[in-house]
Amino acid sequence: MMKYITGIFCLALLLAGCKETTQPVVVGLDGREFFEPERTPEQQHKLEMELEAAKNNFEKDPSEDNYIWYGRREAYLAHFDKAISIFTEGIERYPESFSLYRHRGHRYITSRKFDLAIADFKKAASLMAGKPILSEEDGMPNKLNIPVSTVQFNVMYHLGLAYYLKGEYKAAAETFETCLTYCDNDDLLIATVDWLFMTYHKLHLKEDALLVLNKVPEKVTIIENETYLKRLNMYKGLQPPELLLAVEEGSESADLAFATQGYGVGNWYLIQGDTASAKNIFKRVVDGSYYSAFGFIAAEAELIKLK
Template identity: 30%
Template sequence: MCSLAQRTEPEVYSPLGKAYFARPDSTGVIAKADRALLDGGEKADLLLAAARARDQFLRFADSIPLYTRGLQAFPDDVRFPRFRGHRLISIRRFDAALVDLKTASELAPASFDVSYHLGLAYYLRGDYNHAAREYTRCLALGDKPKPEFLRGMPEGWRSCYALDDDSRVALTDWTYRALRRAGKHQEAKQLLDRITDSMAVKENISYFKALLFYKGVRTEEQALGSPQNANAISTIGYGVAVFHRLEGRTERACDLLQRIVNEENWSAFGLIGAETDISRGLCAPVKK
């Protein structure tokens, strides 16, 4: 079992050289999950619970080995490569994440969450064509009724079939960015035809606002104003920054990217995208 003591070393260094740390567990969540695992034995659900308890406090250096134990003990359980892949993205190990999420996709090809994170791993590696292809595959199933049986899908997981509006806007936002960065601007524009003010979006408001901004029915001020949660600036801001960059407004894009990388939630995907773009020279001065 991993130590319960608070780690003093960083969980990860960002591509920009910034050290990121875990949060303390002052509520005993991790200890409770560990006791259940010790008492209940090496069961998949208990291993998963102990790992995810650590994830709540950004203790990925401790959660990833638990996911690894689960993957070794239960190789056909999609939850372990799916969640380990997610947390490998969190610590900026995109290549390793891609391996896990491909495995997860083979186990549960209709999983929305697997497709979402697999496309993200491709995107963050700079492989926009494969990211767009994966996202588009899932979106294409969204209008079809959900089959009675889906291979490898745990109970309660979202599928790519019969997408609700919350799932659709999350997937569409990343698909739009990937298509545009792959140079497929017309395909990206066509995605926005499905995005309307009347959509029943309850949770993924940030993605929804970004899409309405791309479509031209929200201003930047309207999109970025009144964030709903701690991740909103990273999510909306990153989408707006990518849009500005693709429209040739590099200075405005980089202003936003720099703001995003100074946000506190270092595991937010928008922040990871922003620092990755900056580290790859997107905001480097043009040599004359």
């Protein structure tokens, strides 16, 4: 009898554990539920060890920086609500931290809570005014392990994205124009010009869209934003749209690359007036697995508008 009761108890614990792991971490704009992505045991172990180290550092010293890294590590495991909670607690303790507002705003975008994201980025922008430029270390380093962005750039870039995703294109354009002043390398310039180009087209400012492409020199040094460079080359007629969709399957970054490049291609078809092709590409993007990618979220938003 005791073995039977023990077995039932263990089964209940197991089911409880399964239920916990099958809770959605994000609900898309179309109402779909998304869950933690599948990972290899090696990937899972690495992320968990990094989280454990960040948590240990935080428990020893709950500094502003340790709040940030604790929250970021939770987010890399797709624990977005937990990350937001950590950033919120950090803001309560460090109310002048524009970095904490920047990171919480990012995860509000991931969670499709654009109004909250906009409020956070606007607050961060006001707090960072007149402050020294802060380089931002990458949580997921690029191929050269060289950080290319700053906190100030990321505040304005993500604010522009939040406006764009919400469909407030005039505010998005003004924000991306300001963001250009924080672009101190080609990686940042290319990403910002790309979104500004698309935003100008949303506002039917075709001449402005063409002019902004001229801000990118012919020869550029790119470390991590190859996908955005491919999109710009497509706008210039240097690469056919089909080439951007030919993402190498099976590569670790394939889903992210397709979400990014796919949205650009779909939007390009919209600009050309080919709504049917645009919808087809957007559907392919949202059929992917990288639901936290900005291109994925943007494709969700476009499909809702095109219904």
